[in-house]
Amino acid sequence: MSDSSQSPQYGGPQYGGPQYGGPQYAGPPPKKGRGALVLVGVLALVLVVVVAVGAVVLLRGDDHKADSASRSRPAAPESVEFRRVVKAEPGTCDAAQAGVACDSAGNRYSLGKVELDGSNVTQVKAVAGQNSDWYVNLKLDSAGARLFGDLTTDLAQKKPPQNQLAIVVRGRVVSAPTVMSAIPGGDVQIASGFSKPDAEKLAADITG
Structure with missing residues (x-):
């Protein structure tokens, strides 16, 4: 990666959850002489709607959990390494030497030792940011968070x-981000103006 300005950067993520509000239901005014019957009917309808909505939410939640569990961690933790960049050179890369690795563009990296690996990664996710940009969010376990904080x-x-x-x-x-500041806590954001496919590809590369 010859141009460090084009390198992605690490930064701490900001999270904001959506706010939910339940619908308000109002039944039609009961007709004269049939008030009790209409009231029972309205209550029954509301109960059916509430049960149906609850089932959809639970099913979607279960599907989401299953998908996250199957794809959010590295499939081969030992094959994912975090290493310092000692030297970066453009051009045709020959990674035959020990301590040297290439990226998809042919850039050649001389690397330091493995500082932490995929066993410290508990979640990898491509996330939509603002202004149509996407980023990749990593979560680390407690040991990984401590190592990553000291390293960054x-x-x-x-x-x-x-x-x-x-x-x-x-x-x-697969990525060689520039570290702009210390990142404690184990929440890591890789951002570089990614498109959705770019972010999803990087997340897939890391999870395997």
Whole structure:
């Protein structure tokens, strides 16, 4: 990756959940002499609607959980590595040497040791941001969060390309973001003006 300005950047995510409000129902005014019957009918209808809506929400929630469980973690944790970038060079890459890896564009990276790996990653997700941009959000376990916080604290003080952190999957660099600041807490955002397909591809590369 020759141009560090084009490298994605790590930053802490901001989350905001949607706000939900339940519908308000109002039945028609009861006709004279049939008030009790109409009231029972309206209550029965409301009960059916509430039960039906609850079933849809529960089913969607179960489907979402199943999908997340099957795709959110790296399939082969040992094949996902987080390594410091020591040197980055453009051109045709030959990764035959130890400690060297290439990206899909042919950029050559000399890398440091493995600082943490996919076993520390508990979730990987492509998320829509503002202004039609997408990003990839990673969540780390407690050990990974501590390691990542210490690592990014150090990297943020360095100059390019030593402030880049390569994500290496099966020996290939899938991303080498620039670390702008320390990132404690284990919530990691990779942002680079991604389109939806770009973000989904990076998430799929990491999860395998």
